[in-house]
Amino acid sequence: MHELSELPQLLTALPTSVVELGKLFDEAGYEISLVGGPVRDLFLGRISPDLDFTTNARPDDILRVIEGWADATWDVGREFGTIAFRRGKDQFEVTTYRADAYDGDSRKPIVAFGDRLEDDLVRRDFTMNAMALRLPALELVDPYGGLKDVRASRVMTPGTPEVSFTDDPLRMMRAARFTSQLGVDLAPEVEQAMTDMADQINRISRERVRDEIIKTIVGDYPRKGVDVLVRSGLADHVLPEVSALQLETDEHHRHKDVYQHSLQVLEQAADLESDAEGPVPGPDFVLRFAALMHDVGKPATRKFESTGAVSFRHHDMVGAKLTKKRMRELRFDNETTKDVARLVELHMRFYGYGDAGWTDSAVRRYVNDAGPLLERLHRLTRSDVTTRNRRKAERLAFAYDDLEQRIAALREQEELDAVRPDLDGKQIMEILGIKPGPEVGQAYKFLLEHRLDNGPVSPEEAAELLNTWWSERS
Template identity: 60%
Template sequence: MPTAAGAPTPAQLSAIAALVESARPVSDELGGRFAEHGRELALVGGPVRDALLGRPSHDIDLTTDAVPQRVLELVDGWADSVWTVGIDFGTVGVRKKNLQLEITTYRSESYSPKSRKPDVAYGTDIEGDLLRRDFTVNAMAVRLPAGEFVDPFGGLADLRAGVLRTPGKPEDSFSDDPLRIMRAVRFAAQLGFDLAPEVADAARDMAERLTIVSAERVRDELTKLMLSPDPRRGLGLMVDLGIAPYVLPELPKLRLEIDEHHRHKDVYEHSLTVLDQAIELEHARGHEPDLVLRLAALLHDIGKPKTRAFEGAGRVTFHHHEVVGASMSRKRLTALRFPKDVVSDVSSLVALHLRFHGYGKGEWTDSAVRRYARDAGPLLERLHILTRADCTTRNRRKAAALARSYDDIERRIAALAEQEELDRIRPDLDGNEIQEILGLKPGPEIGKAYRYLLELRLENGPMEKEAATEALRAWAAEHLSS
């Protein structure tokens, strides 16, 4: 039972009742089914926490004293479908009508010093199960079908205080599953909570243990952090607690040493500010949280440490840092096992993020604007946001001038797109027509001719077929003569 300090308020009791109600027929039918056979069943973890916070939750996580084989027997004839992918870890998946739930046997799990997979042992009581959970705010439960609130470790009090604390010693918790170190900073970003001092100290001291956790599990936590309402909070904790070197080692390296003779913008703080501003623009433009955009905003300048050079009069340069940064982004995200399309899109945005700075006050020709849009392709809207977010100058006049210039380029792109469907630009003659006009079979010469016509289209806009044919023949006479 909860301590007095953690007693639910009437509003929170209503939230618990609403959670039980939302889980029907699980709460009544399945809870009753387990009780009839002398087994316990309880809602646990995130759904309980979110209900008490007034946050929406689409998960139904259940815990029980029944071992997995017994769970399968108890849901037989009740569940519409069952899956056993996680049964080795004590979890049975169940679907009932439109509800999808996971039922996990009371358990404890731990990592041996060099193992990447936990050893699982089943428990017999709910308090022991809650003790092995990551944080007290996730160690609360609601027994079914009675609806009794269970909070043996003061999770409700920590929820009210906005503090992440472990049910037992944090060193034991992080040793059992080092990924909880990443979960701590992720929940800080997701919920806006602080780490209890002892949790922060343990995370700092044990950060190296993350090296035994699979890249996929680390990636999943980093993804949730990046998609949270305040990723900067979690990323800052990763750097301050020494976690980042084992996840994103490039991030703390952005803290470049600056001396009085060679001044330049703090790249680390600049990158976090760009991320903040990209998120603001993401919201302002009506977009959902975008992992690709947010990763690109965070990583857009990671090539600067490798390209920094000192020149005369205290000048610092970072020539080609976008090229180097694109390569570094690809390497890091690949190592973290991000999907290939995410890796490709983020590295492309990093490579493109400086392109706009040649625009000046609108000196680009229409062909240059077309190339800008063509090179961005489906990433154009993200590039718009990233480029705007990359302006962190405190000089209001300069910031306003950059904003006007980018307003202008967006206007021109929209106008050109309306005129000629810019996102589907193709040469005025296709490959078959090129072969027929030049009397050639498929081969490298056709590719060269195609690229020539594409450049011609970008330079001049759409051409009539006769004009394109004449231009192609003239080009071929000069470049393809035997």
């Protein structure tokens, strides 16, 4: 965290083209300021990848000012007053002073251009984003105490939270996202307004809600962000399966707190991500969201047994279906939805390995079922251990170490990542003298099952097995 007196030193982190841009607009008779995240990040000691500016110039005026200076321009939202362009390696977005609001029913904002910087800043989501740096003078403009809130690690709105969230209910999701990205806390009045107005999030399109959920999950403090969503009641509307993990208190403590367990698994999964060169580069949304959702099938499957124990039979299968349904409602793409749901479905597959051990066949099937998700499944399974019993935790870790070693050994022997039958479709048709059709697929499946159970065989042995299967089938 940096003091205002350090601002001149902090400004050296900005590209020189920022001041050049300020001079262009000043000479043309317009105001322009660096605004929002880049200004906030200066005081957080972070370098923002985005350079956002605001001006009293209208979109056509902006284009005239940068003509000949910008190397390229493109339209990212001209109807909203935004012009994007590039100079050298630096990319800029300049937006006309504006005020976004919702009419109370529509999911799309109404846009009106403004003339004063202060009027533009009051319409921004949070005070820490309502600071501006006037150019080319490099004067800090902070009418709503953003720097004070940055220093206090606090999320507060420029006006009252109720007015801010009425103007744009998505700001409630952004508040949760900020706690995840920056590790900050909500001002009490902000959290209260979110709690009182949580149902207003239903005015916002599912796609925009989805994007905020993704940003929250991949933040540096995802547990904090998710807890804000649940605590405020927003999750009741956007991730009700996560809210439902708060099972009523079990006075006999026959099962752990499923909600807190899920948050811990999310946190531990994030810690197990690799660097950019590793098998699961972080932040990895698929792994993290699977960690959060892995037990969402438990509320529907909880059963108190006659022995006094509590069971959650088939919660993995139920959870996978619930996860897939929720992600489809939030308009996630098919591949991401399929991957997350598959991890939820597979997260219990490992348990029992340490007690009974697995045959080579079972290890092959584990790898085959996980497919390209294997490295994520390794991390999800390891992160699912939250027991305080050290001996139990060590036993599970040892068992999974052993499983990974066996996978590595079999992979070296058998090219396990690309398990295929020992004969392909063309060979199957030639040996059996059949044409393309369902029988080829059935034969292929038979040989794949044999390969998984027994490992690879020679083409001659595979042909003999195939002929025997075919004659018995006939």
